[in-house]
Amino acid sequence: MPFRYQRPPSVAAAWSRKIGRFALLLAFIAVLFHRGGLLTLPNTVAVILLATFLAAVVxxxxxxxxxxxxxxxxxxxxAAFSGMVMALLVLAPVGVATSRYISLPAIHDVSTDVEQPPEWLEPQEITPSWLPRSDGDAPVAREQQVLSYPKVAGRRYDGAIDRVLLAVRAAAAERKWIPVANIGVEALVDGLEPTSETVSDEQLEQIASGEADPARAPVPLQRPDIESGVIESLPTYAVLQYRTRTLVLGIPQDVLIRLSEEEETTFVDMRAATRDGNHDLGLNANLIRGFLHDLDVRLLGIAGG
Known part of the structure; x- marks a missing residue:
């Protein structure tokens, strides 16, 4: 009678596939719930850490x-191969985050002006949690920022503040940032030429064809007395505050943009901060660099150091 070798089943391989499915599903649901606003960031981090431990076991x-x-x-x-793949899908992004956590400074507030950073118009919505939180304006934190992000600096543009403000608002709107508060914006925007964002398509067609709208006909007013009257000058300072979220994980961030007109130039400073924990993993510096790059493109030819 011929001998047939019976291969024993591997219990470890079978369990690696079962636990791997659970770990991957746990991490995916945590990220999905946080992106949808159903789970706070500290709780999401706790769940992902649990999924990471399970992935290491897998x-x-x-x-x-x-x-x-x-x-x-x-x-x-x-079964062992599928378990290994599912474990790596959990461990790979966590490994990238861990490397950034170790290599980058433990700060959560980044500003282009480390000596006099813009002040928040509306306080950040900070909820106490198990994640530690320190003062982002501390001198030690600012020193770490200068050493780690030396290229995060403001921009000077050879243009009036109102023109630079239009470019700032357009860049923020393109990124779908949510306005929170501002200072000096209304006075600067009032009186500027209408753009395609403020004029409807029907009005643009009428302007292009030369047709006049009787309802929008200009009303003659008395010529102002310039010699005896007092002309109000435009403000030379403006601050805008926005809030946004990262694209994949949906981590909330608060953003400040400060514009200061100096003679015939306008200087733009930025400040970005996350709301949870002591480490932003470089998100705030990347946000500032990306926005200022977009602003340079919009104001191409008048950007300076």
Missing amino acids: LGLAVIGFFMLWHIGAKGGH
Whole structure:
């Protein structure tokens, strides 16, 4: 009678696939719920840390499954491979975040002006949690920012503040930032030429064809007495505050933009901060660099250092 070798099943490989599915689903649901606003960031971090621990266990079980397959031919090669893949899908982004956590400074507030950063118009919505939180304006934090992000600096543009303000608002609107508060914006925007954002398509067609709208006909007013009257000058200072969220994880961020007119130039400063924890993983510096780059493109030819 011929002998048939019976391959024993690998319990470790089978469990690696089962636990791997649970760990991957747990991490995905945590990110999805946080992106939808159903789970706060500290709770999301806690759930992801649990999923990371399970993924590490799954990776160990998969290695045992491969070892048993190599030495005694145990069944479970496919299960060990699928478990390993699911574990890596959880561990890879966590590993990237860990490397940034170690290599970048533990700060959560970044400003282009470290000596006199713009002041928040509306206080940040900070909810106490198990994640530690320190003062972002501390001198130690600002020193760490200068050492780690030396290229995060303001911009000077050879143009009036009202023109630079239009470019700032257009860039913020393109990124779908939500306005929170502002100072000096209404006075600067009032009186500027209408753009396609403020004029309807029907009005643009009438302007292009030369047709006049009787309802919008100009009303003659008395010529102002310029010699005896007092002309109000436009403000030379404006601050805008926005709030936004990162694209994938939906981490909330608060943004400040300060414009200061100096003679015939306008200087733009920015400040960005996250709301939870002591570490932003470089998100705030990337936000400032990206926005200022977009602003340079919009104001191409008049940007300075």
